[in-house]
Amino acid sequence: MRRASLEIVRPGLQTIVVAGPRTGYRSIGVGLSGALDARAFALANALAGNAPNTPALEIAHGSFSARFICPAHIALAGADCEVRFDGVTLALGPPRSGIRTYLAVRGGFDVPFVMGSQSTDLRGAFGGWRGRALRAGDLLPVAGPVPQEAANERAMRAYPTEAVVRAIDRAAPPEFWTRVWRVSHASNRMGSRLQGDPLAGGGGVDSHAVFPGVVQLPAGGEPIVLLADAQTTGGYRAIATVLSADLDAFAQLPAGGAVRFEKWCLDDAD
Amino acid sequence: MAFSMGDFGAPNIVRFGEAALVLETGQVPSIAIQRALGRAAAALQTANGTIDAVAGIGNLTLFYDPVRIDAESARARLAGAWQGAQRGETASAGAPVEIPVRFGGEDGPDLEALASARGIDAETFVTRYLAGDYAVYVMGFAPGFAYIGGLDSSLHAARRTEPRARVPAGSVAIGGAFTAVYPLESPGGWNIIGRTERALFDPQRMPASLLELGARVRFVRL
Numbered sequence: 001m002r003r004a005s006l007e008i009v010r011p012g013l014q015t016i017v018v019a020g021p022r023t024g025y026r027s028i029g030v031g032l033s034g035a036l037d038a039r040a041f042a043l044a045n046a047l048a049g050n051a052p053n054t055p056a057l058e059i060a061h062g063s064f065s066a067r068f069i070c071p072a073h074i075a076l077a078g079a080d081c082e083v084r085f086d087g088v089t090l091a092l093g094p095p096r097s098g099i100r101t102y103l104a105v106r107g108g109f110d111v112p113f114v115m116g117s118q119s120t121d122l123r124g125a126f127g128g129w130r131g132r133a134l135r136a137g138d139l140l141p142v143a144g145p146v147p148q149e150a151a152n153e154r155a156m157r158a159y160p161t162e163a164v165v166r167a168i169d170r171a172a173p174p175e176f177w178t179r180v181w182r183v184s185h186a187s188n189r190m191g192s193r194l195q196g197d198p199l200a201g202g203g204g205v206d207s208h209a210v211f212p213g214v215v216q217l218p219a220g221g222e223p224i225v226l227l228a229d230a231q232t233t234g235g236y237r238a239i240a241t242v243l244s245a246d247l248d249a250f251a252q253l254p255a256g257g258a259v260r261f262e263k264w265c266l267d268d269a270d
Numbered sequence: 271m272a273f274s275m276g277d278f279g280a281p282n283i284v285r286f287g288e289a290a291l292v293l294e295t296g297q298v299p300s301i302a303i304q305r306a307l308g309r310a311a312a313a314l315q316t317a318n319g320t321i322d323a324v325a326g327i328g329n330l331t332l333f334y335d336p337v338r339i340d341a342e343s344a345r346a347r348l349a350g351a352w353q354g355a356q357r358g359e360t361a362s363a364g365a366p367v368e369i370p371v372r373f374g375g376e377d378g379p380d381l382e383a384l385a386s387a388r389g390i391d392a393e394t395f396v397t398r399y400l401a402g403d404y405a406v407y408v409m410g411f412a413p414g415f416a417y418i419g420g421l422d423s424s425l426h427a428a429r430r431t432e433p434r435a436r437v438p439a440g441s442v443a444i445g446g447a448f449t450a451v452y453p454l455e456s457p458g459g460w461n462i463i464g465r466t467e468r469a470l471f472d473p474q475r476m477p478a479s480l481l482e483l484g485a486r487v488r489f490v491r492l
Contacts, residue, residue: 023321023322023333024315024321024322025322025413025478026322026324026333027311027312027315027322027323027324027325027409027482027483028409028413028414028471028477028478028479028482029409029410029411029412029413029414029415029416029471029479030413030478031413114473114474115473115478121413121473123412123413123454123456124412124413124414124454124471124473125454126413126473127473168287168288170286206299206326206327206328206329207326207327207408207410207417208292208326208327208329208331209286209290209292209324209325209326209329209331209333211287211290211333213287214287231410231411231412232324232409232410232411233324233326233408233409233410233411234410238286241286241287241288243288244287244288266285266288
C-alpha cells in the first residue's frame with residue numbers, strides 16, 4: 001500500500017499538530033494542549049471526513065506551504081487566506097483576518113499517542129510531531145489509504161477584530177465588565193494578555209488549579225485569559241472564567257484586537 | 271491561632287467555571303494537609319466521571335464530565351474524598367527521592383549573589399540547603415515541575431525581577447519559600463543555585479514525573 005505524507009516547505013510562524021486535549025495528567029503538571037479554535041478544528045476534520053479530534057495542523061499567521069507526496073483529500077477551516085492547491089502543492093498566503101487556519105487531511109496525520117493524546121505539548125516538548133512546531137523538511141505521514149484523486153474543501157471565514165465574550169463572574173472588579181481590552185503582542189497559546197486601564201485588586205493568592213478560560217488578574221491589573229496550553233496551577237487571583245463556547249474568539253483575535261466581557265450567570269450556561 | 275494536625279475543619283466548596291469545583295480547606299498550609307489533598311486527588315482521579323483532580327496549596331479542584339455526573343454529585347464526591355483523605359495515614363511518604371546536584375558556577379549562576387546577600391559564603395549556603403527536610407507541596411507551572419517545601423527560612427529568596435528567557439533543564443532553583451528543579455528548558459524567574467542530571471520528566475516513562483505531591487526529596491552534592 002502506498003503511504004501518503006506531507007513534506008513541509010514553509011512552516012510559517014508556528015504550525016503544530018493538534019488533536020484532542022490531554023486529560024488525566026494535570027496532577028503532575030501536564031496541561032490540556034490541543035486546538036486553540038476548537039470549532040474551526042472540528043469543522044476541518046468534519047469536512048475531511050475524519051472523526052473528531054483526528055490530528056490536523058494548526059497554522060498560525062498563514063504563509064505556509066507544503067507538498068503532498070501522494071494525492072490528498074484536504075480540508076481547510078479557520079482564518080481565511082489565499083489558497084493555492086494543485087493536488088500536490090498547497091500554499092497559503094497570510095490571513096485576511098483572524099490568525100489560525102486548520103488543515104485536516106483525510107485519514108489524519110499519523111502521530112503517536114503520548115500520555116493519552118496526539119496533541120503537541122510545546123512546553124513539555126512531547127506529543128504531536130516530535131514535541132515541537134514544524135520545520136521545513138519535516139515529512140509527516142498520513143494515516144489511511146491514499147485517495148484516487150485529490151480534493152479540497154474549505155470553510156474559511158473572516159473574523160472580526162473585536163469580540164464580546166461571555167464569562168462567569170468570580171468577584172471581578174466592576175470595571176472589568178465595562179472596559180474595552182486590547183490583545184497584547186505578548187499573547188501566545190498559553191494565554192491572551194490583555195491591555196487597558198489597570199484594574200485594582202489583582203495579585204497573588206494561594207496556588208490553585210487553573211484551566212483554559214480562567215481570567216487571571218496579576219498585581220499589574222491587566223487581565224490574562226488562559227488558553228489551551230495554560231499551565232495547570234496558578235497563583236494569581238482568578239476573577240472570571242470565559243464560557244468554553246466563547247473561548248475560540250481568542251484564537252483569532254489579532255494583537256490590538258478589542259474584547260469586552262459580558263457577565264454571565266452560571267445557571268444560564270448549564 | 272491554635273492548630274493541630276488532626277484538625278482539618280469544615281471545607282468550603284465553590285463552582286469554578288462550567289465543569290469544575292474547588293474545595294478550600296480553610297486551613298493553614300502544611301505538608302500534612304498537602305498530603306491529605308494528594309490522597310483525595312488520587313482517589314478522585316480514578317472515579318467515573320472525573321476528568322482531573324488537582325491539588326493546590328490548601329485547595330483541591332475537581333474537573334468533572336458534566337455529561338456523566340451533575341454538579342451536586344460532583345460536590346458530594348469531592349466532599350467525601352476530602353473526608354476520607356483526612357482519616358488516611360499522613361506519617362509515611364516512602365523513602366526520599368534523591369537528587370544529586372552540582373552547585374554554583376555555570377550550573378548555579380545565582381548562588382554567589384544569594385549567599386553574599388545573606389552575609390554568608392556559598393559553602394555555608396549549600397550546607398544549609400542540603401540540611402533541609404524537603405517534600406513536594408504542589409505540582410504545576412510545567413510538566414513535572416514540583417514546588418518543594420522545607421527550605422531553611424534564611425534561604426528564602428524573592429523571584430528575580432527580570433526572568434531569564436532560558437533556564438536549562440535540570441536547574442535547581444529557589445523561588446520564595448520553595449525550591450524546585452526545572453524539568454525542561456523554559457523561561458523562568460527563580461534563582462538558580464545548581465543543576466542535576468536526573469530526568470524530572472519523561473513522557474515515555476511510567477510514571478512520567480519523578481516527583482509527585484507529598485513525595486519526600488533529598489538533595490545531595492554531586
